[in-house]
Amino acid sequence: MKTQRLWDVVALGEAMVEFNQTRAGEPHYQQGFGGDTSNAIIAAARAGARTAYLTRLGADSFGHSLHALWTQEQVDTHAVTQDASAATGIYFVSHGPSGHEFSYLRAHSAASRMDPAWLSGAPASCMSQAQWLHVSGISMAISCSACDTVFAAMALARTSGTQVSFDANLRLKLWPLARAQACIRQAISLCDLFLPSYDDMVNLTGLTDAQEIVDWCHAQGARQVVLKLGAEGAIVSCAAGAARITVPGHRVTAVDATGAGDCFSGNLLARLAAGDSLETAARYANVAAALTVQGFGAVASLPRASDVQASGLL
Secondary structure, X not given: OOOOOOEEEEEEOOOEEEEEXXXXXXXXXXXXXXXXXXXXXXXXXXXXXXXXXXXXXXXXXXXXXXXXXXXXXXXXXXXXXXXXXXXXXXXXEEXXXXXXXXXXXXXXXXXXXXXXXXXXXXXXXXXXOEEEEEEEHHHHHOOHHHHHHHHHHHHHHHHOXXXXXXXXXXXXXXXXXXXXXXXXXXXXXXXXXXXXEHHHHHHXXXXXXXXXXXXXXXXXXXXXXXXXXXXXXXXXXXXXXXXXXEEEOOOOOOOOXXXXXXXXXXXXXXHHHOOOOHHHHHHHHHHHHHHHOOOOOOOOOOOOHHHHHHOOOO
Protein backbone atom coordinates (compact mmCIF):
# COMPACT_ATOMS: atom_id res chain seq x y z
CA MET A 1 0.00 0.00 0.00
CA LYS A 2 1.37 3.39 -1.04
CA THR A 3 2.17 5.73 1.87
CA GLN A 4 0.21 9.00 1.83
CA ARG A 5 2.54 11.98 1.57
CA LEU A 6 1.87 15.38 3.11
CA TRP A 7 2.88 17.26 -0.04
CA ASP A 8 2.35 16.51 -3.72
CA VAL A 9 5.18 18.76 -4.94
CA VAL A 10 7.92 20.69 -3.15
CA ALA A 11 10.51 22.82 -4.93
CA LEU A 12 13.89 24.20 -3.95
CA GLY A 13 15.59 27.24 -5.44
CA GLU A 14 15.74 31.01 -5.64
CA ALA A 15 12.71 33.26 -5.86
CA MET A 16 13.10 36.81 -7.11
CA VAL A 17 11.21 40.05 -7.60
CA GLU A 18 10.50 40.75 -11.27
CA PHE A 19 10.28 44.02 -13.18
CA ASN A 20 8.79 43.18 -16.59
CA GLN A 21 8.87 45.71 -19.42
CA THR A 22 5.37 46.39 -20.71
CA ARG A 23 6.29 48.67 -23.64
CA ALA A 24 9.25 47.63 -25.79
CA GLY A 25 11.92 50.31 -25.92
CA GLU A 26 10.36 52.35 -23.11
CA PRO A 27 11.14 52.38 -19.36
CA HIS A 28 7.75 51.06 -18.27
CA TYR A 29 7.87 48.01 -16.00
CA GLN A 30 5.27 45.95 -14.18
CA GLN A 31 6.42 44.63 -10.81
CA GLY A 32 5.81 40.95 -10.23
CA PHE A 33 7.61 37.85 -9.02
CA GLY A 34 9.74 35.16 -10.59
CA GLY A 35 12.44 32.56 -10.08
CA ASP A 36 12.04 29.33 -12.01
CA THR A 37 11.25 26.89 -9.21
CA SER A 38 9.03 29.42 -7.45
CA ASN A 39 7.09 29.90 -10.69
CA ALA A 40 6.78 26.12 -11.02
CA ILE A 41 5.55 25.58 -7.47
CA ILE A 42 2.92 28.32 -7.80
CA ALA A 43 1.83 26.77 -11.10
CA ALA A 44 1.50 23.41 -9.34
CA ALA A 45 -0.53 25.00 -6.53
CA ARG A 46 -2.88 26.69 -9.00
CA ALA A 47 -3.30 23.30 -10.68
CA GLY A 48 -4.56 21.93 -7.37
CA ALA A 49 -1.45 20.31 -5.89
CA ARG A 50 -0.46 20.46 -2.21
CA THR A 51 2.80 22.37 -2.33
CA ALA A 52 5.69 23.75 -0.30
CA TYR A 53 8.74 25.83 -1.17
CA LEU A 54 12.30 25.63 0.17
CA THR A 55 14.44 28.76 -0.09
CA ARG A 56 16.24 31.61 1.64
CA LEU A 57 15.04 35.23 1.38
CA GLY A 58 16.43 38.55 2.44
CA ALA A 59 14.79 40.11 5.49
CA ASP A 60 13.67 43.00 3.29
CA SER A 61 10.43 44.27 1.79
CA PHE A 62 10.86 42.13 -1.33
CA GLY A 63 11.38 39.04 0.82
CA HIS A 64 8.26 39.83 2.81
CA SER A 65 6.33 40.29 -0.45
CA LEU A 66 7.40 36.89 -1.75
CA HIS A 67 6.48 35.25 1.54
CA ALA A 68 3.03 36.86 1.33
CA LEU A 69 2.68 35.72 -2.29
CA TRP A 70 3.25 32.06 -1.42
CA THR A 71 0.83 32.29 1.49
CA GLN A 72 -1.78 33.77 -0.83
CA GLU A 73 -1.15 30.99 -3.37
CA GLN A 74 -1.41 28.29 -0.66
CA VAL A 75 2.24 27.29 -0.99
CA ASP A 76 3.53 26.23 2.43
CA THR A 77 6.47 28.36 3.68
CA HIS A 78 7.52 26.71 6.93
CA ALA A 79 10.86 25.76 5.33
CA VAL A 80 11.59 29.30 4.07
CA THR A 81 14.43 31.09 5.90
CA GLN A 82 14.99 34.85 6.05
CA ASP A 83 18.56 36.20 6.15
CA ALA A 84 19.06 39.63 7.72
CA SER A 85 22.53 39.97 6.17
CA ALA A 86 21.64 39.33 2.51
CA ALA A 87 19.18 40.69 -0.05
CA THR A 88 16.38 39.12 -2.06
CA GLY A 89 17.29 38.85 -5.75
CA ILE A 90 15.79 41.09 -8.45
CA TYR A 91 15.60 40.76 -12.23
CA PHE A 92 14.39 42.81 -15.17
CA VAL A 93 12.75 41.52 -18.36
CA SER A 94 12.98 43.58 -21.56
CA HIS A 95 11.24 42.77 -24.85
CA GLY A 96 12.33 43.30 -28.43
CA PRO A 97 12.36 41.81 -31.94
CA SER A 98 14.52 38.87 -30.83
CA GLY A 99 12.32 38.00 -27.84
CA HIS A 100 12.74 38.62 -24.13
CA GLU A 101 16.02 39.34 -22.37
CA PHE A 102 16.86 39.05 -18.67
CA SER A 103 19.07 41.30 -16.51
CA TYR A 104 19.80 40.16 -12.95
CA LEU A 105 20.70 41.76 -9.62
CA ARG A 106 21.23 38.57 -7.63
CA ALA A 107 24.94 38.38 -6.72
CA HIS A 108 25.36 37.35 -3.04
CA SER A 109 21.60 37.02 -2.61
CA ALA A 110 20.17 35.22 0.40
CA ALA A 111 19.29 32.19 -1.74
CA SER A 112 22.82 31.96 -3.12
CA ARG A 113 24.02 31.43 0.46
CA MET A 114 22.16 28.15 0.89
CA ASP A 115 24.39 25.20 1.73
CA PRO A 116 23.80 21.50 2.48
CA ALA A 117 23.76 22.12 6.26
CA TRP A 118 20.79 24.46 5.75
CA LEU A 119 18.73 21.49 4.56
CA SER A 120 18.73 19.86 7.98
CA GLY A 121 15.53 20.36 9.90
CA ALA A 122 12.48 21.76 8.12
CA PRO A 123 13.69 21.47 4.48
CA ALA A 124 14.75 17.82 4.88
CA SER A 125 11.54 16.94 6.69
CA CYS A 126 9.50 18.65 3.99
CA MET A 127 11.25 16.77 1.18
CA SER A 128 10.79 13.43 2.91
CA GLN A 129 7.02 13.98 3.02
CA ALA A 130 6.59 14.86 -0.67
CA GLN A 131 5.75 12.86 -3.76
CA TRP A 132 8.00 15.07 -5.90
CA LEU A 133 10.98 17.37 -5.35
CA HIS A 134 11.59 19.84 -8.19
CA VAL A 135 15.02 21.43 -8.72
CA SER A 136 16.78 23.24 -11.55
CA GLY A 137 20.07 24.19 -13.13
CA ILE A 138 19.60 27.83 -12.18
CA SER A 139 19.71 26.92 -8.49
CA MET A 140 22.95 25.05 -9.17
CA ALA A 141 24.45 28.01 -11.02
CA ILE A 142 23.94 30.82 -8.50
CA SER A 143 26.81 29.68 -6.23
CA CYS A 144 28.99 26.68 -5.49
CA SER A 145 27.27 26.14 -2.13
CA ALA A 146 23.86 26.29 -3.78
CA CYS A 147 25.00 23.70 -6.32
CA ASP A 148 26.11 21.44 -3.47
CA THR A 149 22.73 22.01 -1.82
CA VAL A 150 20.82 20.89 -4.91
CA PHE A 151 22.85 17.67 -5.11
CA ALA A 152 22.36 17.06 -1.39
CA ALA A 153 18.61 17.67 -1.71
CA MET A 154 18.36 15.21 -4.59
CA ALA A 155 20.18 12.58 -2.53
CA LEU A 156 18.00 13.18 0.54
CA ALA A 157 14.84 12.96 -1.54
CA ARG A 158 15.83 9.68 -3.11
CA THR A 159 16.65 8.08 0.25
CA SER A 160 13.11 8.89 1.45
CA GLY A 161 11.35 7.64 -1.68
CA THR A 162 10.57 11.12 -2.99
CA GLN A 163 10.78 11.34 -6.78
CA VAL A 164 13.01 14.05 -8.25
CA SER A 165 12.30 16.21 -11.28
CA PHE A 166 15.04 18.34 -12.78
CA ASP A 167 14.87 21.20 -15.30
CA ALA A 168 18.22 22.17 -16.85
CA ASN A 169 17.17 25.84 -17.26
CA LEU A 170 20.58 26.76 -18.68
CA ARG A 171 21.67 30.34 -17.99
CA LEU A 172 25.17 30.92 -19.38
CA LYS A 173 25.28 34.37 -17.78
CA LEU A 174 25.50 32.55 -14.44
CA TRP A 175 28.20 29.93 -15.12
CA PRO A 176 30.60 28.72 -17.82
CA LEU A 177 29.34 26.13 -20.30
CA ALA A 178 31.88 23.47 -19.29
CA ARG A 179 30.85 23.61 -15.64
CA ALA A 180 27.17 23.67 -16.57
CA GLN A 181 27.62 20.59 -18.76
CA ALA A 182 29.37 18.64 -15.99
CA CYS A 183 26.91 19.56 -13.24
CA ILE A 184 23.81 19.11 -15.36
CA ARG A 185 24.96 15.68 -16.60
CA GLN A 186 25.43 14.60 -12.99
CA ALA A 187 22.00 15.93 -11.99
CA ILE A 188 20.36 14.12 -14.91
CA SER A 189 21.76 10.84 -13.61
CA LEU A 190 20.13 11.46 -10.21
CA CYS A 191 16.64 12.47 -11.31
CA ASP A 192 13.52 10.43 -12.01
CA LEU A 193 12.18 12.92 -14.54
CA PHE A 194 14.19 15.30 -16.73
CA LEU A 195 12.33 18.35 -18.08
CA PRO A 196 14.70 20.21 -20.43
CA SER A 197 13.88 22.73 -23.15
CA TYR A 198 15.02 22.18 -26.72
CA ASP A 199 17.07 25.41 -26.85
CA ASP A 200 18.91 24.54 -23.64
CA MET A 201 19.79 21.09 -24.93
CA VAL A 202 21.12 22.44 -28.23
CA ASN A 203 23.49 24.65 -26.25
CA LEU A 204 24.44 21.86 -23.84
CA THR A 205 24.97 19.06 -26.34
CA GLY A 206 25.49 20.60 -29.77
CA LEU A 207 22.72 18.34 -31.08
CA THR A 208 19.83 19.78 -33.08
CA ASP A 209 17.65 16.72 -33.74
CA ALA A 210 15.01 16.45 -31.02
CA GLN A 211 14.97 12.65 -31.03
CA GLU A 212 18.77 12.51 -30.72
CA ILE A 213 18.54 14.93 -27.80
CA VAL A 214 16.11 12.58 -26.02
CA ASP A 215 18.51 9.69 -26.71
CA TRP A 216 21.33 11.73 -25.16
CA CYS A 217 19.24 12.48 -22.07
CA HIS A 218 18.56 8.78 -21.49
CA ALA A 219 22.23 7.97 -22.08
CA GLN A 220 23.10 10.29 -19.16
CA GLY A 221 20.79 8.25 -16.90
CA ALA A 222 17.46 10.07 -17.21
CA ARG A 223 14.69 7.60 -16.48
CA GLN A 224 11.87 9.66 -18.01
CA VAL A 225 12.22 12.69 -20.29
CA VAL A 226 9.84 15.39 -21.43
CA LEU A 227 11.60 17.62 -23.95
CA LYS A 228 9.86 21.00 -24.10
CA LEU A 229 9.63 22.37 -27.65
CA GLY A 230 7.98 25.72 -26.92
CA ALA A 231 5.20 26.51 -29.37
CA GLU A 232 5.77 23.12 -31.03
CA GLY A 233 4.69 21.18 -27.92
CA ALA A 234 6.77 18.46 -26.27
CA ILE A 235 8.24 14.99 -26.76
CA VAL A 236 7.39 12.49 -24.03
CA SER A 237 9.64 9.50 -23.37
CA CYS A 238 8.68 7.22 -20.50
CA ALA A 239 11.88 5.11 -20.65
CA ALA A 240 14.97 4.52 -22.73
CA GLY A 241 13.99 2.44 -25.75
CA ALA A 242 10.27 3.00 -25.24
CA ALA A 243 8.00 4.49 -27.89
CA ARG A 244 7.91 8.29 -27.79
CA ILE A 245 4.90 10.52 -28.04
CA THR A 246 4.88 13.99 -29.57
CA VAL A 247 2.38 16.28 -27.87
CA PRO A 248 1.57 19.05 -30.37
CA GLY A 249 1.60 22.70 -29.37
CA HIS A 250 -1.31 25.14 -29.47
CA ARG A 251 -1.17 28.20 -31.72
CA VAL A 252 -1.86 31.27 -29.62
CA THR A 253 -0.87 34.93 -29.68
CA ALA A 254 2.12 35.04 -27.36
CA VAL A 255 2.62 38.26 -25.40
CA ASP A 256 5.33 37.19 -22.93
CA ALA A 257 6.99 33.78 -22.76
CA THR A 258 8.63 34.46 -19.38
CA GLY A 259 8.17 31.43 -17.15
CA ALA A 260 6.27 29.36 -19.73
CA GLY A 261 8.58 26.38 -19.21
CA ASP A 262 8.15 26.67 -15.44
CA CYS A 263 4.38 26.75 -15.89
CA PHE A 264 4.66 23.55 -17.94
CA SER A 265 6.81 21.84 -15.29
CA GLY A 266 4.59 22.80 -12.36
CA ASN A 267 1.39 21.70 -14.07
CA LEU A 268 2.99 18.46 -15.26
CA LEU A 269 4.10 17.55 -11.73
CA ALA A 270 0.71 18.45 -10.26
CA ARG A 271 -1.02 16.12 -12.68
CA LEU A 272 1.50 13.32 -12.12
CA ALA A 273 0.92 13.64 -8.37
CA ALA A 274 -2.81 13.39 -9.04
CA GLY A 275 -2.26 10.06 -10.82
CA ASP A 276 -2.11 11.01 -14.51
CA SER A 277 0.18 9.17 -16.91
CA LEU A 278 3.20 11.11 -18.17
CA GLU A 279 1.55 11.62 -21.57
CA THR A 280 -1.74 12.85 -20.09
CA ALA A 281 0.11 15.16 -17.69
CA ALA A 282 2.18 16.57 -20.56
CA ARG A 283 -0.94 17.31 -22.61
CA TYR A 284 -2.45 19.20 -19.66
CA ALA A 285 0.82 21.09 -19.04
CA ASN A 286 1.00 22.02 -22.71
CA VAL A 287 -2.39 23.74 -22.48
CA ALA A 288 -1.39 25.56 -19.30
CA ALA A 289 1.80 26.86 -20.96
CA ALA A 290 -0.18 28.04 -24.01
CA LEU A 291 -2.44 30.03 -21.69
CA THR A 292 0.34 31.62 -19.66
CA VAL A 293 2.19 33.15 -22.66
CA GLN A 294 -0.88 35.24 -23.43
CA GLY A 295 -0.28 37.51 -20.42
CA PHE A 296 2.62 39.46 -18.90
CA GLY A 297 4.78 38.24 -16.04
CA ALA A 298 6.06 34.90 -14.81
CA VAL A 299 3.40 34.53 -12.09
CA ALA A 300 0.49 36.85 -12.87
CA SER A 301 -0.47 34.92 -16.01
CA LEU A 302 -0.19 31.41 -14.58
CA PRO A 303 -3.53 29.68 -15.18
CA ARG A 304 -5.63 27.91 -12.59
CA ALA A 305 -7.09 24.45 -13.10
CA SER A 306 -10.45 25.98 -13.98
CA ASP A 307 -8.80 28.07 -16.74
CA VAL A 308 -7.21 24.99 -18.28
CA GLN A 309 -10.46 23.04 -18.14
CA ALA A 310 -12.41 25.93 -19.67
CA SER A 311 -9.89 26.58 -22.47
CA GLY A 312 -11.32 23.98 -24.85
CA LEU A 313 -7.75 22.86 -25.66
CA LEU A 314 -7.62 19.62 -23.66
